[in-house]
Amino acid sequence: MPDSALPDGVERREFGGETRLATRGPPVYGEPTDGEWRAWDPERSKLGGMFELGFDTGLSGGETVLYLGAAAGTTVGHVADFAGPTYAVEFAPRPTRDLLDVAESRDRLFPLLKDARKPETYAHVVESDVDAIVQDVATRGQATVANRNARFLADDGRLLLAVKARSEDVTADPDDVFTDVLAELDGTYEVLESGRLDRFHEDHLGIVATPR
Amino acid sequence: MTDADADSGWFESVPPDDLEAARKAIDSGNTESPKDWPTKAVESGFAEDKNEYYDKLHEAATYTTREVVKERERADDQQLKHSIRAMDDCERVANELAERATEWAGSRFDDVDTGIAGARDLAEREPSGDLDGRVVSLSARAAALADERDALAATIDRIAPAVAPNLADMAGPELAARLIALAGGLEPLAKKPSGTVQVLGAEDALFAHLSGRAPSPKHGIIYTHEFVRGTRPEDRGSAARALAGKLALAARADHYSGEYREVLHEDLRERMATIRARAEPAGVDGDADDAPGPGGDSAATEGDDA
Numbered sequence: 281m282p283d284s285a286l287p288d289g290v291e292r293r294e295f296g297g298e299t300r301l302a303t304r305g306p307p308v309y310g311e312p313t314d315g316e317w318r319a320w321d322p323e324r325s326k327l328g329g330m331f332e333l334g335f336d337t338g339l340s341g342g343e344t345v346l347y348l349g350a351a352a353g354t355t356v357g358h359v360a361d362f363a364g365p366t367y368a369v370e371f372a373p374r375p376t377r378d379l380l381d382v383a384e385s386r387d388r389l390f391p392l393l394k395d396a397r398k399p400e401t402y403a404h405v406v407e408s409d410v411d412a413i414v415q416d417v418a419t420r421g422q423a424t425v426a427n428r429n430a431r432f433l434a435d436d437g438r439l440l441l442a443v444k445a446r447s448e449d450v451t452a453d454p455d456d457v458f459t460d461v462l463a464e465l466d467g468t469y470e471v472l473e474s475g476r477l478d479r480f481h482e483d484h485l486g487i488v489a490t491p492r
Numbered sequence: 493m494t495d496a497d498a499d500s501g502w503f504e505s506v507p508p509d510d511l512e513a514a515r516k517a518i519d520s521g522n523t524e525s526p527k528d529w530p531t532k533a534v535e536s537g538f539a540e541d542k543n544e545y546y547d548k549l550h551e552a553a554t555y556t557t558r559e560v561v562k563e564r565e566r567a568d569d570q571q572l573k574h575s576i577r578a579m580d581d582c583e584r585v586a587n588e589l590a591e592r593a594t595e596w597a598g599s600r601f602d603d604v605d606t607g608i609a610g611a612r613d614l615a616e617r618e619p620s621g622d623l624d625g626r627v628v629s630l631s632a633r634a635a636a637l638a639d640e641r642d643a644l645a646a647t648i649d650r651i652a653p654a655v656a657p658n659l660a661d662m663a664g665p666e667l668a669a670r671l672i673a674l675a676g677g678l679e680p681l682a683k684k685p686s687g688t689v690q691v692l693g694a695e696d697a698l699f700a701h702l703s704g705r706a707p708s709p710k711h712g713i714i715y716t717h718e719f720v721r722g723t724r725p726e727d728r729g730s731a732a733r734a735l736a737g738k739l740a741l742a743a744r745a746d747h748y749s750g751e752y753r754e755v756l757h758e759d760l761r762e763r764m765a766t767i768r769a770r771a772e773p774a775g776v777d778g779d780a781d782d783a784p785g786p787g788g789d790s791a792a793t794e795g796d797d798a
Contacts, residue, residue, distance in 0.1 A: 365546055373564040373654040374752065380558055388546055390553040392518070393560045395649075404502045404523040405553070407530055432526050450761040451768045 285334055288341030289362030295319045301331055303361035306385040309354055322480045325355040326416050326442030329480035335473055335488055337412075338438040339363070344410045346432050348396040348425065349417035351375045353382030359414060360389040367406045371395045396425050399432070409434040418447045423464035426489075430468045433491050439469055445483040454483045465489060501529040503538045503548070514552035515559055567651040569678035575651070576669035579644035586611075586637035593631040600624055608638045657752045658742035662760065663717060670713050671739065682740075682747035689743075690714065690736035714739065719764050724771050734763045 286292075286301075293302045295312045301320040312319045322328040330337060342364045350356040350368035352375040360366040365388045370376045376393050383391040394402040396417050410432050417425055422443050433439065443461050445454035462471060469489035477484040502517040530542045539545035590611035597604045597614050600623065604610055614631035617624075645666065652665035656678055659668040674692045675681035681689070691698050693713030700706040711720055711732035723731040738760040745753050 371653070372657060372752075373561045374657055374750070376557060376561050380554060380561070383550075383554055383557075387550050390549055391557045392553060393557045393564075399526075400522055400524055403526040404500065404521040405518055405529070405549070406526055408526040408528055446761055451765050 285336060286331060287337070287339040287343075287362050290320070290331065290341075290358075291317070293317055293319075301328055303358045305357060305361035308357045308382050309352075320358045321354075325358065326477060326481055326484060326486065327355050327414055327440060328358065329477045329484075330440065330442070330486045330488075333475065333477065333479065333486070335440075335475065335486055337440055337488060338472075338490075339412060339440075343412050344407065346406055346410045346413045346429065348413065348415040348429060350379050350391070351416075352378035353391075355414075355416065356389065357382040357386065360386045363412075364388060365407075366390065367392060367402075367410070369394050369396050369402060369406075396429065397421070399429050403431070406432055408432060410437060412438045412440060415439065415441045418444050420448055422447065423461045426465060427468045430491055435491055437491065438472075439487070439489040439491075441465075441487040441489065442477065442481070443485045443487065444481075445485070454485075458485045461485070462487070468492060499523060499525075499527075501527065501532055502552070503529070503533050503545075504536065506538075506552075508538075511552060511555045515556040518552060518556040519560055564651060564654040567654055569655050569672050572648065572651060572655050572669045573673040573677065575644055575648050576666070576673050579641055579648065582637050582641035582644060586634050586641055589630060589634035589637065593627060593634055597627045597631065600627060608634065611635050611638070656743065656746040657750070658745045658756060659739065661752070662742045662757060663714075663739060667713065667716055670716075671743070674713060678743065678747050682743045684740065684743075686733075686737040686740040689740045690732055711736075719760075723764075723768060727767050727770055730767050731764065734760065734767060738763075 290301060290303055292299050293314060295302070295314060301322065302314070302317040303320055304316045305318060307313050307318050311321060320328045322332040341362050345359055345363045345366045347356045347359060347366060347368045350370040353368065356366060356368045356379070368379060368383065368389060368391050370379055370391070370393060373393065376391065379391050383389040390405070392402050392405060396415075397419070408431075411434060413426070413429055413433050415422070415426055415429070419425070422441070426439055426441055430439075443458060445452070445457040448457045448461070458474075462474065465471060465487070468491065470492050471487060471489045473488040475486055477486045500523070502514070502521050506513045506517050530545045533539050533545045534541060539548055586608060590608045591606070593614060594604050594606050594610040597610070601614070601617065605613055611631040611634040614628060615635045617628055619625040619628040648669050649665045652660040652668045656668055656672065659671065662668075663671065671689065671692060672678055672681055675684060691709050691712045694709040694711065697706060697709035701708045710729045714720055714732060714735055717735055719735050720728055720732050738756055741756055745751065745756065
Protein backbone atom coordinates (compact mmCIF):
# COMPACT_ATOMS: atom_id res chain seq x y z
CA MET A 281 0.00 0.00 0.00
CA PRO A 282 2.17 2.86 -1.25
CA ASP A 283 1.53 6.30 0.19
CA SER A 284 2.45 9.32 -1.92
CA ALA A 285 3.67 11.36 1.06
CA LEU A 286 5.98 8.60 2.30
CA PRO A 287 9.42 7.89 0.86
CA ASP A 288 10.07 4.58 -0.90
CA GLY A 289 10.94 2.06 1.76
CA VAL A 290 8.47 3.45 4.29
CA GLU A 291 5.02 1.87 4.22
CA ARG A 292 1.90 1.59 6.32
CA ARG A 293 1.45 -2.05 7.25
CA GLU A 294 -0.66 -4.14 9.56
CA PHE A 295 0.80 -5.10 12.92
CA GLY A 296 -1.60 -7.02 15.12
CA GLY A 297 -4.63 -5.48 13.45
CA GLU A 298 -3.22 -1.95 13.64
CA THR A 299 -1.91 0.01 10.65
CA ARG A 300 1.49 1.41 11.46
CA LEU A 301 4.50 2.94 9.74
CA ALA A 302 7.22 0.45 8.96
CA THR A 303 10.63 0.11 7.30
CA ARG A 304 12.64 -2.90 6.22
CA GLY A 305 15.65 -3.74 8.34
CA PRO A 306 16.94 -5.75 11.28
CA PRO A 307 14.93 -5.07 14.47
CA VAL A 308 16.52 -2.72 16.98
CA TYR A 309 14.53 -2.23 20.16
CA GLY A 310 12.09 -5.12 20.33
CA GLU A 311 9.58 -3.46 17.99
CA PRO A 312 6.89 -5.63 16.31
CA THR A 313 8.02 -7.17 13.05
CA ASP A 314 6.30 -8.69 10.04
CA GLY A 315 8.71 -10.60 7.86
CA GLU A 316 11.49 -8.13 7.11
CA TRP A 317 9.33 -5.12 8.00
CA ARG A 318 9.48 -3.57 11.44
CA ALA A 319 7.08 -1.08 12.98
CA TRP A 320 8.15 2.54 13.41
CA ASP A 321 6.72 3.97 16.60
CA PRO A 322 5.82 7.68 16.13
CA GLU A 323 5.74 8.14 19.90
CA ARG A 324 9.42 7.24 20.14
CA SER A 325 10.51 9.12 17.05
CA LYS A 326 9.94 12.75 16.07
CA LEU A 327 10.52 12.01 12.40
CA GLY A 328 8.09 9.10 12.63
CA GLY A 329 5.61 11.54 14.17
CA MET A 330 6.14 13.98 11.29
CA PHE A 331 5.39 11.20 8.77
CA GLU A 332 2.28 10.15 10.68
CA LEU A 333 1.04 13.74 10.76
CA GLY A 334 1.48 14.06 7.00
CA PHE A 335 4.36 16.54 6.83
CA ASP A 336 5.71 16.94 3.29
CA THR A 337 9.30 15.95 4.08
CA GLY A 338 10.46 15.95 0.46
CA LEU A 339 12.10 12.56 1.08
CA SER A 340 11.61 9.92 -1.60
CA GLY A 341 14.06 7.24 -0.42
CA GLY A 342 17.76 6.67 -1.07
CA GLU A 343 18.88 10.13 0.08
CA THR A 344 22.17 10.97 1.73
CA VAL A 345 21.28 12.05 5.25
CA LEU A 346 23.00 13.79 8.14
CA TYR A 347 21.21 12.91 11.38
CA LEU A 348 21.96 15.14 14.38
CA GLY A 349 21.09 13.80 17.82
CA ALA A 350 20.97 10.13 16.89
CA ALA A 351 20.75 9.06 20.56
CA ALA A 352 20.42 5.26 20.85
CA GLY A 353 19.63 4.96 17.15
CA THR A 354 15.89 4.30 17.32
CA THR A 355 14.97 6.75 14.58
CA VAL A 356 18.22 6.80 12.68
CA GLY A 357 17.90 3.03 12.21
CA HIS A 358 14.62 3.57 10.37
CA VAL A 359 16.18 6.39 8.36
CA ALA A 360 19.08 4.17 7.32
CA ASP A 361 16.52 1.52 6.30
CA PHE A 362 14.98 3.72 3.60
CA ALA A 363 17.71 6.33 2.92
CA GLY A 364 21.16 6.02 1.38
CA PRO A 365 24.40 6.86 3.22
CA THR A 366 23.39 8.13 6.67
CA TYR A 367 25.72 9.97 9.04
CA ALA A 368 24.60 9.69 12.66
CA VAL A 369 25.99 12.28 15.08
CA GLU A 370 25.51 11.77 18.80
CA PHE A 371 27.31 13.44 21.69
CA ALA A 372 26.64 11.22 24.72
CA PRO A 373 28.71 8.04 25.03
CA ARG A 374 26.11 5.83 26.70
CA PRO A 375 23.36 5.95 24.07
CA THR A 376 26.07 5.78 21.41
CA ARG A 377 26.83 2.26 22.62
CA ASP A 378 23.32 1.25 21.50
CA LEU A 379 23.67 3.28 18.32
CA LEU A 380 26.73 1.15 17.49
CA ASP A 381 24.58 -1.99 17.61
CA VAL A 382 22.14 -0.40 15.16
CA ALA A 383 25.01 0.63 12.88
CA GLU A 384 26.59 -2.80 13.02
CA SER A 385 23.76 -4.32 10.97
CA ARG A 386 23.43 -1.36 8.56
CA ASP A 387 26.43 -0.89 6.30
CA ARG A 388 25.49 2.62 5.14
CA LEU A 389 24.97 4.00 8.66
CA PHE A 390 28.04 5.83 9.97
CA PRO A 391 28.05 6.52 13.72
CA LEU A 392 30.04 9.53 14.95
CA LEU A 393 30.56 10.51 18.58
CA LYS A 394 30.60 14.27 17.99
CA ASP A 395 29.02 17.46 19.30
CA ALA A 396 26.41 18.76 16.83
CA ARG A 397 27.16 22.29 18.00
CA LYS A 398 30.67 21.91 16.53
CA PRO A 399 30.32 20.86 12.88
CA GLU A 400 34.00 21.59 12.22
CA THR A 401 34.83 18.48 14.27
CA TYR A 402 33.09 16.22 11.75
CA ALA A 403 33.22 18.18 8.47
CA HIS A 404 36.26 16.05 7.52
CA VAL A 405 34.04 12.95 7.62
CA VAL A 406 30.52 14.02 6.65
CA GLU A 407 30.28 14.81 2.95
CA SER A 408 28.96 18.06 1.48
CA ASP A 409 25.61 18.47 -0.28
CA VAL A 410 23.63 15.93 1.72
CA ASP A 411 19.98 15.70 0.67
CA ALA A 412 18.54 16.00 4.15
CA ILE A 413 19.48 16.96 7.67
CA VAL A 414 17.33 15.42 10.37
CA GLN A 415 17.77 17.17 13.71
CA ASP A 416 16.52 16.08 17.11
CA VAL A 417 18.90 17.50 19.70
CA ALA A 418 17.56 18.28 23.14
CA THR A 419 19.89 21.13 24.00
CA ARG A 420 19.48 24.84 24.26
CA GLY A 421 20.19 26.65 20.98
CA GLN A 422 18.49 24.23 18.60
CA ALA A 423 18.16 26.87 15.87
CA THR A 424 21.86 27.68 16.19
CA VAL A 425 22.72 24.01 15.71
CA ALA A 426 20.56 23.91 12.56
CA ASN A 427 22.14 27.09 11.21
CA ARG A 428 25.69 25.92 11.86
CA ASN A 429 25.05 22.61 10.12
CA ALA A 430 23.55 24.26 7.02
CA ARG A 431 27.03 23.98 5.46
CA PHE A 432 26.39 20.27 4.84
CA LEU A 433 23.06 20.67 3.07
CA ALA A 434 22.59 20.76 -0.73
CA ASP A 435 20.94 23.92 -2.10
CA ASP A 436 17.69 22.06 -2.71
CA GLY A 437 18.06 19.89 0.40
CA ARG A 438 15.68 19.62 3.33
CA LEU A 439 16.08 20.34 7.00
CA LEU A 440 13.70 18.19 9.05
CA LEU A 441 13.81 19.66 12.52
CA ALA A 442 12.03 18.74 15.72
CA VAL A 443 12.27 21.58 18.25
CA LYS A 444 11.78 20.72 21.90
CA ALA A 445 10.43 23.84 23.62
CA ARG A 446 11.49 22.69 27.07
CA SER A 447 15.11 22.41 26.05
CA GLU A 448 15.18 26.11 25.20
CA ASP A 449 13.31 27.47 28.21
CA VAL A 450 11.21 25.33 30.52
CA THR A 451 9.33 28.26 31.92
CA ALA A 452 8.41 30.07 28.70
CA ASP A 453 5.27 29.44 26.72
CA PRO A 454 6.19 26.91 24.00
CA ASP A 455 4.62 29.14 21.35
CA ASP A 456 7.01 31.97 22.26
CA VAL A 457 9.95 29.57 22.09
CA PHE A 458 8.85 28.34 18.65
CA THR A 459 8.47 31.92 17.39
CA ASP A 460 12.03 32.68 18.46
CA VAL A 461 13.39 29.50 16.87
CA LEU A 462 11.62 30.21 13.57
CA ALA A 463 12.97 33.77 13.60
CA GLU A 464 16.52 32.56 14.17
CA LEU A 465 16.25 30.00 11.37
CA ASP A 466 14.93 32.65 9.00
CA GLY A 467 18.34 34.06 8.05
CA THR A 468 19.63 30.67 6.90
CA TYR A 469 16.58 28.67 5.92
CA GLU A 470 13.25 29.19 4.23
CA VAL A 471 10.64 27.38 6.32
CA LEU A 472 8.31 25.35 4.08
CA GLU A 473 6.09 23.85 6.74
CA SER A 474 5.79 23.77 10.50
CA GLY A 475 3.37 22.24 12.94
CA ARG A 476 3.05 20.96 16.47
CA LEU A 477 3.86 17.29 17.09
CA ASP A 478 1.77 17.24 20.27
CA ARG A 479 -0.23 14.19 19.27
CA PHE A 480 2.97 12.19 19.72
CA HIS A 481 5.43 14.55 21.40
CA GLU A 482 4.30 17.20 23.83
CA ASP A 483 5.65 20.75 23.31
CA HIS A 484 7.53 19.87 20.14
CA LEU A 485 7.40 21.71 16.83
CA GLY A 486 8.14 19.92 13.57
CA ILE A 487 9.76 22.06 10.88
CA VAL A 488 10.54 21.38 7.22
CA ALA A 489 12.91 23.95 5.72
CA THR A 490 15.27 24.44 2.79
CA PRO A 491 18.44 26.58 2.58
CA ARG A 492 18.01 30.17 1.39
CA MET B 493 46.56 16.68 17.81
CA THR B 494 45.55 18.95 14.98
CA ASP B 495 45.66 17.99 11.36
CA ALA B 496 48.34 19.97 9.58
CA ASP B 497 46.21 20.26 6.47
CA ALA B 498 43.01 21.79 7.78
CA ASP B 499 41.17 21.18 4.54
CA SER B 500 41.61 17.47 4.08
CA GLY B 501 39.27 14.53 4.46
CA TRP B 502 39.71 11.98 7.25
CA PHE B 503 41.08 9.36 4.83
CA GLU B 504 44.01 11.41 3.53
CA SER B 505 47.27 10.12 5.00
CA VAL B 506 45.50 7.08 6.43
CA PRO B 507 47.20 3.92 5.09
CA PRO B 508 44.81 1.25 3.77
CA ASP B 509 43.46 -1.05 6.47
CA ASP B 510 45.10 0.92 9.27
CA LEU B 511 42.11 1.30 11.60
CA GLU B 512 44.16 2.92 14.33
CA ALA B 513 45.31 5.70 11.98
CA ALA B 514 41.73 6.10 10.83
CA ARG B 515 40.60 6.42 14.43
CA LYS B 516 43.07 9.22 15.10
CA ALA B 517 42.02 11.02 11.93
CA ILE B 518 38.28 10.77 12.58
CA ASP B 519 38.49 11.53 16.28
CA SER B 520 40.76 14.55 16.19
CA GLY B 521 40.39 15.99 12.70
CA ASN B 522 39.08 19.49 12.19
CA THR B 523 37.83 21.07 8.98
CA GLU B 524 35.75 24.16 8.43
CA SER B 525 33.91 23.08 5.28
CA PRO B 526 32.74 19.67 4.19
CA LYS B 527 33.56 18.50 0.67
CA ASP B 528 32.50 15.71 -1.63
CA TRP B 529 34.65 13.25 0.30
CA PRO B 530 33.49 10.09 -1.52
CA THR B 531 34.56 11.53 -4.89
CA LYS B 532 37.83 12.84 -3.48
CA ALA B 533 38.60 9.49 -1.89
CA VAL B 534 38.11 7.73 -5.22
CA GLU B 535 40.24 10.34 -7.03
CA SER B 536 43.05 10.00 -4.52
CA GLY B 537 43.00 6.23 -4.85
CA PHE B 538 41.85 5.57 -1.27
CA ALA B 539 38.95 3.55 -2.67
CA GLU B 540 38.15 1.97 -6.06
CA ASP B 541 34.66 3.43 -6.16
CA LYS B 542 32.12 5.09 -3.89
CA ASN B 543 30.77 1.78 -2.68
CA GLU B 544 34.17 0.72 -1.48
CA TYR B 545 34.63 4.14 0.13
CA TYR B 546 31.40 3.79 2.08
CA ASP B 547 32.39 0.28 3.16
CA LYS B 548 35.69 1.63 4.45
CA LEU B 549 33.99 4.59 6.12
CA HIS B 550 31.52 2.28 7.84
CA GLU B 551 34.33 0.13 9.19
CA ALA B 552 36.42 3.13 10.28
CA ALA B 553 33.52 5.10 11.81
CA THR B 554 32.20 2.10 13.72
CA TYR B 555 35.67 1.21 15.01
CA THR B 556 36.48 4.81 15.97
CA THR B 557 33.20 5.42 17.74
CA ARG B 558 33.42 2.14 19.66
CA GLU B 559 36.96 2.96 20.83
CA VAL B 560 36.15 6.56 21.77
CA VAL B 561 33.04 5.49 23.68
CA LYS B 562 35.17 2.96 25.59
CA GLU B 563 37.74 5.63 26.36
CA ARG B 564 35.12 8.15 27.54
CA GLU B 565 33.43 5.57 29.72
CA ARG B 566 36.73 4.65 31.30
CA ALA B 567 37.00 8.21 32.54
CA ASP B 568 35.67 8.08 36.07
CA ASP B 569 34.48 10.45 38.75
CA GLN B 570 38.01 10.89 40.10
CA GLN B 571 39.27 12.07 36.71
CA LEU B 572 36.42 14.55 36.65
CA LYS B 573 37.38 15.76 40.11
CA HIS B 574 40.99 16.36 39.10
CA SER B 575 39.91 18.06 35.87
CA ILE B 576 37.59 20.56 37.53
CA ARG B 577 40.11 21.40 40.25
CA ALA B 578 42.84 21.85 37.65
CA MET B 579 40.48 24.03 35.62
CA ASP B 580 39.81 26.28 38.61
CA ASP B 581 43.53 26.53 39.37
CA CYS B 582 44.34 27.47 35.78
CA GLU B 583 41.61 30.07 35.74
CA ARG B 584 42.68 31.66 39.01
CA VAL B 585 46.38 31.72 38.15
CA ALA B 586 45.72 32.92 34.59
CA ASN B 587 43.71 35.83 35.95
CA GLU B 588 46.34 36.73 38.53
CA LEU B 589 49.15 36.60 36.00
CA ALA B 590 47.15 38.54 33.43
CA GLU B 591 46.41 41.21 35.99
CA ARG B 592 50.05 41.45 36.97
CA ALA B 593 51.24 41.48 33.35
CA THR B 594 48.76 44.10 32.18
CA GLU B 595 49.40 46.32 35.17
CA TRP B 596 53.12 46.13 34.47
CA ALA B 597 52.58 46.64 30.75
CA GLY B 598 50.60 49.80 31.43
CA SER B 599 53.84 51.44 32.51
CA ARG B 600 55.66 50.46 29.31
CA PHE B 601 53.15 50.16 26.42
CA ASP B 602 50.26 52.21 25.06
CA ASP B 603 46.67 50.91 24.77
CA VAL B 604 46.81 48.06 27.24
CA ASP B 605 43.55 46.27 27.98
CA THR B 606 43.05 44.53 31.29
CA GLY B 607 42.51 40.86 32.01
CA ILE B 608 43.05 37.82 29.82
CA ALA B 609 42.10 39.72 26.66
CA GLY B 610 44.79 42.27 27.49
CA ALA B 611 47.34 39.53 28.11
CA ARG B 612 46.50 37.84 24.80
CA ASP B 613 47.01 41.14 23.02
CA LEU B 614 50.31 41.84 24.80
CA ALA B 615 51.59 38.34 24.02
CA GLU B 616 51.48 39.25 20.31
CA ARG B 617 53.58 42.40 20.66
CA GLU B 618 57.18 42.83 19.59
CA PRO B 619 59.29 43.55 22.66
CA SER B 620 62.17 45.99 22.45
CA GLY B 621 64.60 45.32 25.21
CA ASP B 622 64.83 43.04 28.20
CA LEU B 623 62.04 44.44 30.39
CA ASP B 624 59.53 44.54 27.54
CA GLY B 625 60.56 40.98 26.80
CA ARG B 626 59.67 39.91 30.31
CA VAL B 627 56.25 41.60 30.15
CA VAL B 628 55.44 40.00 26.80
CA SER B 629 56.64 36.60 27.98
CA LEU B 630 54.60 36.81 31.18
CA SER B 631 51.53 37.76 29.14
CA ALA B 632 52.09 34.79 26.85
CA ARG B 633 52.15 32.49 29.87
CA ALA B 634 48.91 33.94 31.21
CA ALA B 635 47.29 33.48 27.78
CA ALA B 636 48.56 29.90 27.55
CA LEU B 637 47.10 29.12 30.99
CA ALA B 638 43.77 30.59 29.89
CA ASP B 639 43.92 28.28 26.85
CA GLU B 640 44.60 25.32 29.12
CA ARG B 641 41.61 26.31 31.23
CA ASP B 642 39.42 26.30 28.11
CA ALA B 643 40.81 22.92 27.05
CA LEU B 644 40.05 21.51 30.51
CA ALA B 645 36.50 22.88 30.29
CA ALA B 646 36.06 21.15 26.92
CA THR B 647 37.35 17.90 28.42
CA ILE B 648 34.90 18.18 31.31
CA ASP B 649 32.09 18.81 28.80
CA ARG B 650 33.04 15.54 27.12
CA ILE B 651 33.60 13.24 30.07
CA ALA B 652 30.93 14.43 32.52
CA PRO B 653 28.03 12.99 30.44
CA ALA B 654 29.83 9.63 30.39
CA VAL B 655 30.53 9.60 34.13
CA ALA B 656 27.15 10.91 35.26
CA PRO B 657 24.61 11.24 32.43
CA ASN B 658 21.69 12.41 34.58
CA LEU B 659 23.67 14.76 36.76
CA ALA B 660 25.51 16.25 33.77
CA ASP B 661 22.27 16.84 31.90
CA MET B 662 20.49 18.34 34.87
CA ALA B 663 23.29 20.48 36.25
CA GLY B 664 25.42 21.01 33.15
CA PRO B 665 28.85 19.34 32.91
CA GLU B 666 30.68 21.94 34.97
CA LEU B 667 28.34 22.06 37.96
CA ALA B 668 28.07 18.26 37.88
CA ALA B 669 31.85 18.04 38.11
CA ARG B 670 31.90 20.56 40.97
CA LEU B 671 29.31 18.66 42.96
CA ILE B 672 31.23 15.42 42.47
CA ALA B 673 34.48 17.13 43.48
CA LEU B 674 32.92 18.73 46.58
CA ALA B 675 31.45 15.42 47.70
CA GLY B 676 34.70 13.59 46.95
CA GLY B 677 33.27 11.34 44.25
CA LEU B 678 30.05 10.14 42.66
CA GLU B 679 29.38 7.47 45.29
CA PRO B 680 29.68 9.83 48.28
CA LEU B 681 27.47 12.31 46.41
CA ALA B 682 24.89 9.59 45.74
CA LYS B 683 24.78 8.83 49.45
CA LYS B 684 24.19 12.40 50.55
CA PRO B 685 20.70 13.59 51.47
CA SER B 686 19.34 16.36 49.30
CA GLY B 687 19.66 18.91 52.11
CA THR B 688 23.42 18.37 52.06
CA VAL B 689 23.56 18.62 48.26
CA GLN B 690 21.67 21.90 48.59
CA VAL B 691 24.41 23.50 50.69
CA LEU B 692 27.52 21.81 49.24
CA GLY B 693 30.06 24.54 48.74
CA ALA B 694 28.52 26.73 51.45
CA GLU B 695 30.26 24.97 54.34
CA ASP B 696 31.47 28.16 56.01
CA ALA B 697 27.99 29.63 56.01
CA LEU B 698 26.54 26.32 57.20
CA PHE B 699 28.91 26.05 60.17
CA ALA B 700 28.37 29.71 61.02
CA HIS B 701 24.67 28.86 61.09
CA LEU B 702 25.15 25.72 63.18
CA SER B 703 27.13 27.66 65.75
CA GLY B 704 24.30 30.15 65.95
CA ARG B 705 25.98 33.06 64.26
CA ALA B 706 24.06 33.20 61.01
CA PRO B 707 20.87 32.16 59.23
CA SER B 708 20.97 28.87 57.37
CA PRO B 709 22.39 29.04 53.85
CA LYS B 710 19.78 28.60 51.11
CA HIS B 711 22.16 27.20 48.58
CA GLY B 712 25.78 26.33 47.98
CA ILE B 713 27.40 25.81 44.63
CA ILE B 714 24.03 25.01 43.04
CA TYR B 715 23.49 28.77 43.09
CA THR B 716 25.32 28.79 39.74
CA HIS B 717 22.43 26.85 38.20
CA GLU B 718 20.05 28.92 36.16
CA PHE B 719 17.05 27.46 38.01
CA VAL B 720 18.30 29.03 41.23
CA ARG B 721 20.01 32.17 40.02
CA GLY B 722 17.26 32.95 37.52
CA THR B 723 14.49 32.67 40.11
CA ARG B 724 13.42 35.76 42.02
CA PRO B 725 15.10 36.00 45.46
CA GLU B 726 12.02 35.20 47.56
CA ASP B 727 11.54 31.90 45.72
CA ARG B 728 15.18 30.89 45.55
CA GLY B 729 14.99 28.78 48.68
CA SER B 730 12.21 26.71 47.13
CA ALA B 731 14.03 26.52 43.81
CA ALA B 732 17.27 25.44 45.50
CA ARG B 733 15.45 22.81 47.55
CA ALA B 734 13.65 21.39 44.50
CA LEU B 735 16.82 21.38 42.39
CA ALA B 736 18.90 19.77 45.16
CA GLY B 737 16.28 17.04 45.59
CA LYS B 738 16.40 16.12 41.92
CA LEU B 739 20.20 16.43 41.74
CA ALA B 740 20.47 13.95 44.61
CA LEU B 741 18.19 11.55 42.73
CA ALA B 742 20.18 12.10 39.53
CA ALA B 743 23.44 11.27 41.33
CA ARG B 744 21.86 8.08 42.72
CA ALA B 745 20.56 7.05 39.29
CA ASP B 746 24.02 7.66 37.83
CA HIS B 747 25.87 5.78 40.54
CA TYR B 748 23.54 2.82 40.97
CA SER B 749 22.16 2.32 37.45
CA GLY B 750 24.02 4.56 35.03
CA GLU B 751 20.98 4.86 32.75
CA TYR B 752 19.50 8.13 31.62
CA ARG B 753 16.09 8.76 33.24
CA GLU B 754 13.97 11.22 31.33
CA VAL B 755 11.27 11.31 34.01
CA LEU B 756 13.64 12.89 36.56
CA HIS B 757 14.27 15.78 34.23
CA GLU B 758 10.62 16.23 33.34
CA ASP B 759 9.68 16.30 37.03
CA LEU B 760 12.21 19.00 37.78
CA ARG B 761 11.10 21.15 34.85
CA GLU B 762 7.50 20.96 36.00
CA ARG B 763 8.42 21.78 39.58
CA MET B 764 10.44 24.80 38.42
CA ALA B 765 7.62 26.02 36.24
CA THR B 766 5.32 25.86 39.28
CA ILE B 767 7.74 27.76 41.47
CA ARG B 768 8.32 30.43 38.88
CA ALA B 769 4.62 30.79 38.24
CA ARG B 770 4.39 32.32 41.71
CA ALA B 771 6.19 35.36 40.36
CA GLU B 772 3.37 36.02 37.95
CA PRO B 773 0.79 38.35 39.49
CA ALA B 774 -2.28 36.36 38.45
CA GLY B 775 -0.67 33.00 38.98
CA VAL B 776 -1.28 32.61 42.71
CA ASP B 777 -1.22 28.88 43.05
CA GLY B 778 -1.88 26.89 46.14
CA ASP B 779 1.56 25.43 46.36
CA ALA B 780 1.93 24.27 49.89
CA ASP B 781 5.48 23.17 50.36
CA ASP B 782 6.72 26.54 51.35
CA ALA B 783 7.31 25.86 54.99
CA PRO B 784 10.56 27.49 56.08
CA GLY B 785 12.71 24.40 55.68
CA PRO B 786 16.49 24.46 55.41
CA GLY B 787 16.64 28.08 54.47
CA GLY B 788 13.24 29.61 54.09
CA ASP B 789 14.76 32.88 55.19
CA SER B 790 17.37 35.13 53.77
CA ALA B 791 20.94 34.02 53.89
CA ALA B 792 24.06 34.58 51.94
CA THR B 793 25.73 32.15 49.66
CA GLU B 794 29.39 31.82 50.07
CA GLY B 795 32.20 30.14 48.28
CA ASP B 796 33.38 30.15 44.70
CA ASP B 797 30.10 30.68 42.98
CA ALA B 798 30.50 34.32 42.09
